[in-house]
Amino acid sequence: MNDRAESAPGPDPEQAGRGPTGYGSGSFGPTGAGPVHPGPAGSAGTGPTEPEPSAGPESDGSGATGAQSPAGAVPDSGSGAGADTAAATAQGPAGPGRLWSVDEHLADILASVHPLEPIELQLPDAQGCVLVEDVTVPVALPPFDNSSMDGYAVRTADVSGATAEFPAVLTVIGDVAAGSGALPEVGPGEAARIMTGAPLPPGAEAVVPVEWTDGGSGGGAATMMSPAAAAGRDGASGEVRVFRSAEARAHVRPRGSDVQAGDLALKAGTVLGPPQIGLLAAIGRGRVRVRPRPRVVVLSTGSELVQPDEQLNEGQIYDSNSFALTAAAREAGAIAYRVGAVTDDAETLRATIEDQLIRADMVVTTGGVSVGAYDVVKEALSSVGDEDEPGSGIDFRTLAMQPGKPQGFGSIGPEHTPLLALPGNPVSSYVSFELFVRPAIRALMGRTDLHRPTVRARIEAERPLSSPAGRRQFLRATYDERTGTAAPVGGPGSHLVAALAQADALIVVPENTVSVEPGTEVDVILIG
Numbered sequence: 001m002n003d004r005a006e007s008a009p010g011p012d013p014e015q016a017g018r019g020p021t022g023y024g025s026g027s028f029g030p031t032g033a034g035p036v037h038p039g040p041a042g043s044a045g046t047g048p049t050e051p052e053p054s055a056g057p058e059s060d061g062s063g064a065t066g067a068q069s070p071a072g073a074v075p076d077s078g079s080g081a082g083a084d085t086a087a088a089t090a091q092g093p094a095g096p097g098r099l100w101s102v103d104e105h106l107a108d109i110l111a112s113v114h115p116l117e118p119i120e121l122q123l124p125d126a127q128g129c130v131l132v133e134d135v136t137v138p139v140a141l142p143p144f145d146n147s148s149m150d151g152y153a154v155r156t157a158d159v160s161g162a163t164a165e166f167p168a169v170l171t172v173i174g175d176v177a178a179g180s181g182a183l184p185e186v187g188p189g190e191a192a193r194i195m196t197g198a199p200l201p202p203g204a205e206a207v208v209p210v211e212w213t214d215g216g217s218g219g220g221a222a223t224m225m226s227p228a229a230a231a232g233r234d235g236a237s238g239e240v241r242v243f244r245s246a247e248a249r250a251h252v253r254p255r256g257s258d259v260q261a262g263d264l265a266l267k268a269g270t271v272l273g274p275p276q277i278g279l280l281a282a283i284g285r286g287r288v289r290v291r292p293r294p295r296v297v298v299l300s301t302g303s304e305l306v307q308p309d310e311q312l313n314e315g316q317i318y319d320s321n322s323f324a325l326t327a328a329a330r331e332a333g334a335i336a337y338r339v340g341a342v343t344d345d346a347e348t349l350r351a352t353i354e355d356q357l358i359r360a361d362m363v364v365t366t367g368g369v370s371v372g373a374y375d376v377v378k379e380a381l382s383s384v385g386d387e388d389e390p391g392s393g394i395d396f397r398t399l400a401m402q403p404g405k406p407q408g409f410g411s412i413g414p415e416h417t418p419l420l421a422l423p424g425n426p427v428s429s430y431v432s433f434e435l436f437v438r439p440a441i442r443a444l445m446g447r448t449d450l451h452r453p454t455v456r457a458r459i460e461a462e463r464p465l466s467s468p469a470g471r472r473q474f475l476r477a478t479y480d481e482r483t484g485t486a487a488p489v490g491g492p493g494s495h496l497v498a499a500l501a502q503a504d505a506l507i508v509v510p511e512n513t514v515s516v517e518p519g520t521e522v523d524v525i526l527i528g
């Protein structure tokens with residue numbers, strides 16, 4: 001179960017509906033989905049069949065108070081930090097009203113996410129993966145002395161003192177091309193025409209570039225060689241005039257000058273980027289042991305959601321979260337599978353997730369985690385844990401942050417696959433992804449650089465920024481490295497996807513700060 005194919009999955013893994021068919025009908029736990037599946041994963045609920053959730057008063061800071069609202073204006077006018085903090089205080093730290101800090105939530109997630117077991121992968125599939133073995137060099141690079149220029153392989157004594165006026169005249173004994181096996185011996189008074197990368201023939205001590213010679217033409221300095229085919233190998237015989245002397249080993253790349261046999265090419269823990277993949281290929285390694293890229297299944301929930309390109313009817317909106325988060329998961333290093341929106345029906349959602357588990361190292365859902373009557377993720381997953389399995393099940397929490405207040409996290413299914421249930425508001429889900437999912441993906445990959453870089457920057461704004469008391473706020477911004485400033489884009493509203501698309505940074509306003517004056521230095525997370 002949940003076996004990982006060594007090769008990359010089929011084409012376009014992001015495509016909806018690529019879920020496995022015929023997956024066993026076992027349930028998540030005591031209250032898991034029954035054996036009745038709604039259909040292939042991804043096809044479930046792409047059309048809204050449930051009633052629309054009623055639009056309750058919004059408490060997510062999406063009101064008119066933008067980033068430039070007056071000092072002290074708290075955008076979260078609903079059950080914001082005040083209410084949350086009061087509840088937490090009233091009910092104690094472990095009670096249902098407990099407010100969790102961003103750091104606590106992240107720590108809990110990272111404590112339960114472990115690097116995936118290493119596997120052997122073909123080089124192209126290993127890109128972005130963490131190497132788990134020390135790779136040593138089996139043969140020296142370059143494997144033989146070779147020319148760094150197109151020119152003539154010569155004996156240095158023969159060209160000593162050569163000038164344009166008094167050139168050395170050598171007999172050309174043949175061509176040495178890259179890949180040449182049988183090499184001509186260069187004797188006194190002789191030269192072999194040699195191409196870049198070709199082995200230095202025996203007897204030769206240096207290479208003179210063709211530009212230092214007449215190229216066999218009998219005239220002045222050549223700009224290039226006469227093509228072997230076109231010239232009927234003219235130039236590979238006859239005479240060549242050399243206009244300059246050459247030091248021993250000039251334009252020769254010595255065997256082993258890059259790496260020697262037995263050298264450590266790459267050490268365990270290296271992230272395989274393009275140059276590292278190139279080095280492995282150069283030393284002849286076609287397969288390496290790495291931690292695989294995690295397979296992350298992204299599914300959005302909401303009966304109001306319609307896929308792009310489809311007809312938008314009254315009250316419907318396009319599903320943007322599954323696209324944004326699938327792209328973000330891929331960018332974080334995962335193999336991402338996008339599952340289309342699932343309707344607000346707990347059984348459908350449970351069955352869809354169950355269908356996906358076979359190809360998931362992690363599941364990410366969006367929407368349905370708040371307190372609405374149709375908050376399906378909460379309904380479907382609150383009770384999937386197995387009482388006999390410590391740590392199993394999904395825990396729904398209120399976090400002291402904006403956006404991203406409601407969050408779910410836990411593990412699901414027989415393999416205890418981590419599941420993060422993010423809030424549905426598009427900015428909330430994206431910010432939550434950055435803060436929680438991305439580090440978790442990188443932890444699964446065995447990477448040590450889990451987090452985005454954070455810099456200190458001065459706020460560039462016309463008016464003070466307001467932030468809800470008791471919540472760490474993440475304001476979308478553009479960061480200017482040159483001036484060391486960050487300027488908010490859009491306001492704090494969790495629905496502002498257009499502003500999010502302009503942003504490359506998140507301004508972090510601490511929990512105990514309700515107003516930030518322009519010019520103040522703050523932490524800024526670089527997400528671009």
Ligand SMILES: Nc1nc2c(c(=O)[nH]1)N[C@H]1C(S)=C(S)[C@@H](COP(=O)(O)OP(=O)(O)OC[C@H]3O[C@@H](n4cnc5c(N)ncnc54)[C@H](O)[C@@H]3O)O[C@H]1N2
Nearest residue numbers: 060079300302319320321367368369370405423424425428
């Ligand atoms: N009475 C309360 N209402 C709300 C509270 C609260 O504490 N009390 N919290 C608010 C906060 S904060 C957030 S965040 C949201 C989270 O709600 P859900 O996770 O249940 O998300 P939904 O209700 O499903 O959707 C919220 C919003 O986002 C839109 N959405 C959802 N999915 C997508 C998608 N895939 N692509 C684009 N847009 C999506 C959805 O249409 C809603 O507009 O709850 C607040 N309410």
Ligand code: MOO
Nearest residue numbers: 060404405428494
């Ligand atoms: O502000 Mo909610 O906390 O929109 O994610």
